[in-house]
Amino acid sequence: MKLYQNPRHWASKQALTTPGLRGAANYALVKLHTKIFLGKADADRREERRDHLDDLFDATIDAYVAALEADYTEAEAREITHIQANFDFFNHGWTEMMEIPADELEPHYRRYESFFQEHGITIDDPLGEFRPAGGLTSAPETPEKLDEPAFENAIAGFADDVYVETADGETVVGGDTEPPEDVDPTAVPGVDDEEAQAD
Numbered sequence: 001m002k003l004y005q006n007p008r009h010w011a012s013k014q015a016l017t018t019p020g021l022r023g024a025a026n027y028a029l030v031k032l033h034t035k036i037f038l039g040k041a042d043a044d045r046r047e048e049r050r051d052h053l054d055d056l057f058d059a060t061i062d063a064y065v066a067a068l069e070a071d072y073t074e075a076e077a078r079e080i081t082h083i084q085a086n087f088d089f090f091n092h093g094w095t096e097m098m099e100i101p102a103d104e105l106e107p108h109y110r111r112y113e114s115f116f117q118e119h120g121i122t123i124d125d126p127l128g129e130f131r132p133a134g135g136l137t138s139a140p141e142t143p144e145k146l147d148e149p150a151f152e153n154a155i156a157g158f159a160d161d162v163y164v165e166t167a168d169g170e171t172v173v174g175g176d177t178e179p180p181e182d183v184d185p186t187a188v189p190g191v192d193d194e195e196a197q198a199d
Helices: 007-016 022-038 043-069 074-092 102-111 113-118
Strands: 002-005 163-166 171-173
Touching (some): 002 074, 007 022, 007 074, 074 102
Parallel strands (some): 002 163
Antiparallel strands (some): 163 171
């Protein structure tokens, strides 16, 4: 998968792993991701998906922290959460929100199979043990979109590894990049529209 990485991502990582900061960062990041992905949905579908996406992204942040604790890089941990979200979008027929085409779901799963198996995550069960006790807020599916999917927001061809485009425009294969020297964990969203595009 092709990801972008800028100082905000490093700040988010630090905030989510710092006691006293995680709650505020978690809330801000959930709202940011919901906003980004609702922007890819048809306008008349956005509000009916909002609560589901809030629940989904809240759960994937727990997966992100667990991946960091298992020594995955920041980019790999973030990619894991994006793969989980794409499993969920696929299961709902929300093809316009997917970042990868359906035929790349399996290769992405296989790359993180050990993590996914450890936590009970499958394509059919994107959250596994990270699923909240009460489940996710339900939202209408659009299975008809799977009949002739366009995947209009998906970027194909990056299923073999994590590709990270840095703030300098350099693409690093493998996601092993160094954080800036001075990471400010309080520099997590507020996030303006321009920053929201760099996810």
